[in-house]
Amino acid sequence: MARVEINTVVNGYAYSGSVQSRWTAAEFIRDELGLTGTKTSCEMEVCGVCSILVDGVPVSACTALASDLDNKSVVTVEGLADGDELSALQQAFLDRFAAQCGFCTSGFLVMATALLESNPHPTSEEITHYLEGNICRCTGYRPIIEAVQLAAERADGE
Amino acid sequence: MNSQSESIGASLPRSDGRSKVTGAARYAVDHVVPDMLHGVAVRSTRAHAAIDGIGTDDALAVPGVVAVLTSEDLADLFPRYGHLVADHPIMAIEKTNYMGEPVALVVAETIHAAHDGADAVVVRYTDLPVLADVASAMEPDAPLIHPTAYPVGDAAFEEAITDEREDNVAHEVSLGWGDVESAFAEAAATVETTAQYPKLYAYAMEPYNALASVTDDGVDVVTTAQHPFMVRDDLARIFGEPLSRVRVRSPLLGGGYGSKSYTKVEPLAAVGAWATGRPVKVALNAEEAIFTTRADSAVITVRSAFDAEGRITARDFDIVMDTGAYTDNGTLVLAKCANRCFGPYNIPNLRVRGRAVFTNTVSSSSYRGFGAPQGNLAGEMNLDQAAEKLGIDPIELRKLNLVAPGGTILPGKRGLDADLASDLDMVSEALEWDTPDSEFTGTGVGVSASDAGAYPVSTAQVRVLFDGSVLVMSGSTEMGQGSRTVLAQIAAQELGVDIARVKVVQSDTGSSPYERTTGASRTTVLVGLAIMRACRDALSKLEEMAAENAGVAAAEVKSAEGMILVPGTGSWPYDQVIREWFGAGSGEVTGVGLVRRAGELELLPPFWEVGAVGVKVSIDPDTGYVNVNHLATVGDVGFAINPALVEGQDLGAATQGLGAALFEELIYDNGQLENPNLVDYRVPKIGDVPDEISTMIAERGDGVGPHGAKGAGEGTLNPIGGAVAAAVARAIGTWPDRLPLTPERVWTLMNPETGKNGTKN
Numbered sequence: 019m020a021r022v023e024i025n026t027v028v029n030g031y032a033y034s035g036s037v038q039s040r041w042t043a044a045e046f047i048r049d050e051l052g053l054t055g056t057k058t059s060c061e062m063e064v065c066g067v068c069s070i071l072v073d074g075v076p077v078s079a080c081t082a083l084a085s086d087l088d089n090k091s092v093v094t095v096e097g098l099a100d101g102d103e104l105s106a107l108q109q110a111f112l113d114r115f116a117a118q119c120g121f122c123t124s125g126f127l128v129m130a131t132a133l134l135e136s137n138p139h140p141t142s143e144e145i146t147h148y149l150e151g152n153i154c155r156c157t158g159y160r161p162i163i164e165a166v167q168l169a170a171e172r173a174d175g176e
Numbered sequence: 177m178n179s180q181s182e183s184i185g186a187s188l189p190r191s192d193g194r195s196k197v198t199g200a201a202r203y204a205v206d207h208v209v210p211d212m213l214h215g216v217a218v219r220s221t222r223a224h225a226a227i228d229g230i231g232t233d234d235a236l237a238v239p240g241v242v243a244v245l246t247s248e249d250l251a252d253l254f255p256r257y258g259h260l261v262a263d264h265p266i267m268a269i270e271k272t273n274y275m276g277e278p279v280a281l282v283v284a285e286t287i288h289a290a291h292d293g294a295d296a297v298v299v300r301y302t303d304l305p306v307l308a309d310v311a312s313a314m315e316p317d318a319p320l321i322h323p324t325a326y327p328v329g330d331a332a333f334e335e336a337i338t339d340e341r342e343d344n345v346a347h348e349v350s351l352g353w354g355d356v357e358s359a360f361a362e363a364a365a366t367v368e369t370t371a372q373y374p375k376l377y378a379y380a381m382e383p384y385n386a387l388a389s390v391t392d393d394g395v396d397v398v399t400t401a402q403h404p405f406m407v408r409d410d411l412a413r414i415f416g417e418p419l420s421r422v423r424v425r426s427p428l429l430g431g432g433y434g435s436k437s438y439t440k441v442e443p444l445a446a447v448g449a450w451a452t453g454r455p456v457k458v459a460l461n462a463e464e465a466i467f468t469t470r471a472d473s474a475v476i477t478v479r480s481a482f483d484a485e486g487r488i489t490a491r492d493f494d495i496v497m498d499t500g501a502y503t504d505n506g507t508l509v510l511a512k513c514a515n516r517c518f519g520p521y522n523i524p525n526l527r528v529r530g531r532a533v534f535t536n537t538v539s540s541s542s543y544r545g546f547g548a549p550q551g552n553l554a555g556e557m558n559l560d561q562a563a564e565k566l567g568i569d570p571i572e573l574r575k576l577n578l579v580a581p582g583g584t585i586l587p588g589k590r591g592l593d594a595d596l597a598s599d600l601d602m603v604s605e606a607l608e609w610d611t612p613d614s615e616f617t618g619t620g621v622g623v624s625a626s627d628a629g630a631y632p633v634s635t636a637q638v639r640v641l642f643d644g645s646v647l648v649m650s651g652s653t654e655m656g657q658g659s660r661t662v663l664a665q666i667a668a669q670e671l672g673v674d675i676a677r678v679k680v681v682q683s684d685t686g687s688s689p690y691e692r693t694t695g696a697s698r699t700t701v702l703v704g705l706a707i708m709r710a711c712r713d714a715l716s717k718l719e720e721m722a723a724e725n726a727g728v729a730a731a732e733v734k735s736a737e738g739m740i741l742v743p744g745t746g747s748w749p750y751d752q753v754i755r756e757w758f759g760a761g762s763g764e765v766t767g768v769g770l771v772r773r774a775g776e777l778e779l780l781p782p783f784w785e786v787g788a789v790g791v792k793v794s795i796d797p798d799t800g801y802v803n804v805n806h807l808a809t810v811g812d813v814g815f816a817i818n819p820a821l822v823e824g825q826d827l828g829a830a831t832q833g834l835g836a837a838l839f840e841e842l843i844y845d846n847g848q849l850e851n852p853n854l855v856d857y858r859v860p861k862i863g864d865v866p867d868e869i870s871t872m873i874a875e876r877g878d879g880v881g882p883h884g885a886k887g888a889g890e891g892t893l894n895p896i897g898g899a900v901a902a903a904v905a906r907a908i909g910t911w912p913d914r915l916p917l918t919p920e921r922v923w924t925l926m927n928p929e930t931g932k933n934g935t936k937n
Contacts (some may be wrong), residue, residue, distance in 0.1 A: 040288060054206040055199015057430070059381045060854040061461045067381060095199035108197040112189055115820045118828065119656025120196030121381040121430030127197060149862045153854070155381055155431050156656045157824060158831035159862045160869055 024088040028053070029097030037084040043077070044068050046084035047094060055095040055124045066152030069125040070094050076132045095124035098131060106169040107131055114165040118156035125152050130166045139170055183668035183675050184883055187820035191661045191680070192428065192654065203430050205385045205459055207398045212387070213242055215448040215458040216290035217267075217278035218297045219467060223536040223847025224304040224321070226271045230280055231298035238296055240289030243452050245281045250447060256326065257410040257439045261503040263326040264539065266414070266443040271304065273321055273501035274536050275848055276467025283448045283456055306847040310475070310498050310533045313344040320344060321501065321534040344534040346499050347507040349514045353587065354525030359490030363481035367565055369558035370478075372914035373550040373897065374841035375498065376471040378543050378832075379859055380655075382430020384468055385459035388445035394421030395446055401426050402436040402653050403693040408685045410439040411446055423686035432655035433832065434542035437695050438505060440468055466852045470842055471543035472497040472509050472532070476517065476554035481525075486568045488577050491518050495530035495551065497540075504541035506532050512629060516894070517551025519559070520585050520596055520625035520786065521577040536847045542695065544832060548626045548894040553915065556622045556898030561911060570902070571604055571621060578623070581878070585625055590779040592786075593878045593886065596623050599788035599810040606808040606870040607790045613906060616797055617805065620902030621790035622895030627781040628887055630698030634771040635689035636706035638667060638714045641764050644751035645677040648710075651691030652703045653683045657889060658821040659699045665817050666704045666882050670711035672738030673750075689768075697785050697887025700817060704882040705777075706769040714767025715740075721757040721765070722748055776880050783879050786812050787891035789830060791866075793903040800923030802838055802904060804866035809892040811871070814879030823871045825889040830871075833896025835860045838916050 021036040028051060037046050047053050047070065057067040058080045068079040071093040072086075098105045107130050110116070117123040126149065133140055133148045140148065145166050154162060195201040218230075232244040247255055247269045258264045268279045282293035307313040307321060321344055360366060386399040395415055401407045404424040412422045429436060441458045448456035460468065474497045481490040495513055499506035510532040518526060563570040575597050582591045603609075603621055613619055637649040648667045654660040660680045668675040682688060691703065715735045722740040723730040725748075732743050739747040754763050771777065792806040811826040839858040843850045851857045871892075877884030897915050905911045910925045924930070 038288075048206075049208075053199070054202070057203075057205070057382070059383060059430075059462050061463070062853060062855065064854045065381065065462070095197075099198055104194070104197065111197045112193045115187075115190065115824050117190070117193060117196040118658070118824055119381070119429060119431045120192070120201050121203065123196050124199050146862050146865070153379075153381065153859060153861065155379055155433070155832070155859065156828045158827035158869075159860075159865045160827060161824065163862070163865070 022085040024085060026087040026090055026092055028092045029094060039085060041084040042080055043070065043082040043084050043087055044079035046087065047079060053094050053096050057121055057124060066125040066129065067122050069128040069152070071128055071132060074132065074135065076129055095127055098127055106172050107134065107166065110165040110169040110172065114161045114168055116157060116161040116165040122152060122154045126154065126162055133166070134170060138173060140166065142167065183665045184817045187818055188661060188665060188675065190658055191664055201428050203382055203428050204387070204398050204400045204426070205382055207387050207427070209387065209455045212455045212457055213283050213285060213448065213452060214287040214290045215281050215283045215445055215456045216294045217444060218280040218282065218294045218299065220268060220272035220275055220277040220279050222272055222301050222303060223275045223306045223308065224273060225301035226304060227268060227279060228300040228302055234296040234298065235282055235293040238289055238293045240285040241282060241293040242285065243283045244293065244297060245283070245447060245451055246279065249451060253447065254414050254416065257414065257443055258503055259406050259410065259438055260505065260507050261326050261328055263322060264502040264504065266447055274538055276538060277501065278444060281444055281448055283452055307344065307536045308844060308847045309535055310496055313533050313535045318344060321536065346503055346532045346534050347510055349511050349530040350528060351514055352527035354490070356490045356492050356525045356527045359525040360479070360481045363489055364484040365482045365566055366479060367558055367562040368477065368479045369554060369561055370913055371476055371554040371557050373474045373553050374836060374915055375473040376543060376836055376840050377466050377842055377857055378433045378435030378471065379462065380431030380433055380435050383460040383462050383465035384436065384440045385457065386442040386445040387455060387457040388442065388449045389455040390446055390450040394423065396423045397442050397446060398425045398427065399442050400429055400436050401442065402429065402432045402655060402695060403438060404653065404683050404685050405651055405690060406693065407439050407442050411442060414443055414446065426653045426683040429653060429655035433544040434546060434695055435469055436655070437542040437693065463853050467538055469504065469541045470500065470538045472499055472506060472540040472550065474513065474550035476551060478554045478558045480558055480562055482562060482566060486566050486573050486576050488521055488523050490525035491523050493517050493528040495528070497532040497550070498535050498537065499532040500535060500537045500539040502539040504539045506540050508629065509542065509547045513547030513551040515586060515627050516548040516624065517555045519552070519555045520579045520592060520623060522579055537844055544829060545890050545894045546629060546696065548624055548890065549833065549836060549897055552622065552624045552894050553897040553901065556895060557901050560620065560902040571600055571609060574600060574623060586627060589627060590781055590784065592625065592784055594784055594786040594812045595876060596786055596788060599786070599812050599874055602810050602872050602874065603788050603790040603808045606872065607792055607806055616907050617792065617794040618903040618906030619790065619792045620899040620906065622899040624787040624891065624894035626785040626890060626894060628698065628783050628785045629696040630702055630782050630887065631692060632702055632771050632773045632777040632782055633692040634702040634706040635691065636703060636710045636769040637689050638707060638710040638767040639764055640714050640718065640750050640754065642751055642754045642762050644673065644749055646671060646673055648678060648680045648707055649688055650680065650682050650703055650707070651688040652699050653694040655694065657825060658818065662700055662817050662821060663703060663707055667707050667711055670708050671715070672736070697889045700885050701782055701879065701881030701887050702771050704885065706771045708882055709769030710767040712767070713769060714765050717765050717767060718750055718753050722753045725753060725756045783881065783886040785887050785891045787895045788812065789892055789895050789899050791899050791903050793900065793907060795904065795907045795922060797926065800919040800926060802917055802922060804834060806868040807866040808870040809872065810874050811888050811892060812874040813888045814881065814886040815875050815877055815884040816873050817882065817885055819873055822873055822888050826871050826892040827869065829889055829893035830896055831860050833893040834900065836915055837897045837900035839918065841916050
């Protein structure tokens with residue numbers, strides 16, 4: 019099985035090694051690195067549960083290849099908190115009950131992190147538009163929208 | 177009880193919340209073990225075909241492939257499963273009964289090798305006539321999908337299921353009372369409605385998966401099962417093992433909604449492990465999961481008779497459900513549909529006839545609502561059409577006929593423990609019902625009542641540890657609904673301890689006390705009661721120990737506010753009582769709580785799960801797109817132990833109802849599933865959130881559960897379909913006859929000269 023050398027930084031930790039050329043980014047992150055917070059479900063880029071940030075840009079890890087992470091900086095859900103301190107978004111997801119089963123939560127958090135990075139004051143329409151590629155089957159979405167709004171408001175207050 | 181630490185009635189944060197926002201939460205799919213192999217099923221490309229042979233040589237030649245199994249390799253095992261009727265083969269036996277059915281299992285060192293191996297398996301088929309739908313399955317000369325009899329899994333169904341089938345009817349039910357024919361003959365008005373409910377895929381986002389090992393120690397499985405004890409029972413029969421040697425664990429589930437009830441992929445993983453002697457994981461993706469289970473579609477015709485004032489004098493239902501290839505839980509879904517279709521109304525004369533029919537489609541089983549959404553759509557649309565014909569306001573017509581609190585919906589069952597007229601008033605007020613709708617907008621409401629299929633068999637253990645902290649042991653599964661939080665709240669309140677010192681441990685048949693299922697919204701009520709009883713048992717043991725410690729009579733010792741009160745010596749914390757009694761600075765006390773059908777739970781159902789909802793919609797006349805302007809729901813839960821979790825259940829359930837009402841449908845073409853993926857099977861997205869949402873909670877303390885609680889999680893789904901159908905009908909002036917009301921379907925109804933799928937009113 020062909021292997022490819024990659025050098026990548028995941029949640030601030032450098033990784034150098036070889037990956038199978040057919041590995042997806044999700045397989046590399048989950049199976050090789052043991053970071054199981056990134057989930058897969060549809061495996062065709064429509065559900066959003068596998069969202070990761072690659073050089074700050076959201077990517078579906080279910081279809082991106084591990085080899086595409088070479089010389090890139092990757093952030094997964096495990097990289098959002100600062101040690102034991104949750105990010106404003108993570109705390110807002112707790113406070114607004116935006117996670118039920120939690121299987122989609124990693125993807126929503128990663129996407130919303132990217133949104134607030136580029137647009138710290140999104141309108142409700144902008145939040146909806148940005149998160150259109152993420153599916154949640156439990157919450158009915160409103161708590162997720164409210165959580166993103168709450169995180170943005172709290173960032174304002176600081 | 178005490179006012180010191182109120183743990184109930186408050187929206188305490190989820191105990192699993194932090195792990196879920198940090199990625200630390202472990203689901204079944206995250207479990208791996210050393211030396212693990214991966215299993216991938218070879219799935220039938222044919223809807224109905226004899227299997228002439230399965231060529232495995234090319235697959236076995238794929239590097240990394242360890243074994244290829246077919247049903248012929250299972251001769252030493254019982255090769256089927258099924259909790260009602262054991263008719264579901266682990267892998268197809270002699271013939272395949274639906275497209276997507278597992279016909280072989282490839283086990284390999286990596287998931288990639290397993291998939292490559294599965295692609296290399298060659299199955300030779302001879303096609304049989306495809307019974308693609310109920311009509312073809314009911315043809316007089318239709319071949320039998322199940323020509324043989326199977327062992328009955330649940331003795332309660334021995335009489336219901338005939339041994340030798342003469343047709344493809346899986347199950348029949350009938351119920352009723354009074355003289356329906358006379359009532360229709362004397363009616364002032366009669367109204368007939370036929371409504372069709374779609375086949376649905378629940379899409380719990382963590383697809384079915386299981387990791388199994390089979391060793392001298394027995395069978396050990398980690399899985400996505402809602403009901404691990406029922407999976408245990410199936411696995412014990414497959415391997416001929418006693419229940420004690422089969423261990424099934426369900427960690428956090430990535431969604432369930434009923435679709436993870438009962439056995440799914442666990443036997444595949446387990447036979448892979450049995451054959452290879454190594455642990456085997458079978459983890460489906462969503463596309464494979466679609467071929468595992470679905471919800472029954474239904475065509476229901478209802479006639480209702482009314483007197484001159486609008487009182488119902490009779491209702492007559494004919495239900496036909498497409499239950500797919502195997503029995504699974506379709507039998508119970510049909511029975512519940514029959515109980516739930518006619519609604520919480522006073523009906524002096526009733527007749528319900530229901531049939532569930534085998535077809536060559538994915539087997540159907542439980543999904544949130546469980547027969548209620550199918551039946552309610554027909555029943556409530558019929559009432560709305562009657563309101564139109566009789567010139568009576570639809571809410572007034574309902575209130576005229578609703579069963580009052582305490583009244584009878586089903587003879588011999590528990591009286592109605594809810595106030596639906598008041599719930600309906602809450603919906604009416606939220607939607608400003610009296611305000612007329614503008615052009616292309618419409619408002620609809622609906623009510624429902626489900627005899628919760630929550631048979632009262634629950635057990636719980638409460639372990640008070642020697643530092644005074646508490647372990648709550650339950651066989652109930654956390655799948656997002658928040659049971660781990662609610663059950664901790666109940667125990668903390670009962671014991672008077674800080675909830676931060678209570679941990680709930682769930683769903684391990686090897687160490688958890690027995691729980692019949694996690695379904696039918698039973699957990700808060702039945703597991704909650706079992707935990708309350710276990711807490712009281714623990715307290716009573718602590719009182720006896722404290723009495724012995726102090727040398728006083730046990731009757732003199734009381735407990736309150738987290739302390740044991742001993743006359744003369746003062747108040748003792750639990751940990752001191754335990755350590756003093758055991759004498760070695762350690763020990764613990766286990767309280768046991770048992771719930772069965774007795775006492776306040778003698779009458780079934782333990783509670784009625786009712787629903788009262790309404791929607792205001794607007795239609796884009798150019799596209800037929802239905803926008804939900806306002807969704808209003810009432811969670812009539814008796815008492816909300818955690819109000820935020822109740823609201824979460826209610827909005828989530830209503831949103832799944834909107835999915836079925838507006839978007840979702842598995843589409844078959846002659847037995848071939850046309851949309852087996854999340855692109856073509858369209859679930860609600862974030863952009864579909866209603867413009868305005870009113871989730872209301874009615875707390876009247878009228879439930880039998882802890883502190884007056886009843887179940888939640890299905891009630892706000894069940895009447896959504898009918899409410900949406902009525903709102904759309906009022907917006908466009910034409911009644912639909914089926915869901916989902918996709919833009920194409922609505923546009924076609926609005927443009928009947930080019931359309932189909934509707935009846936002009």
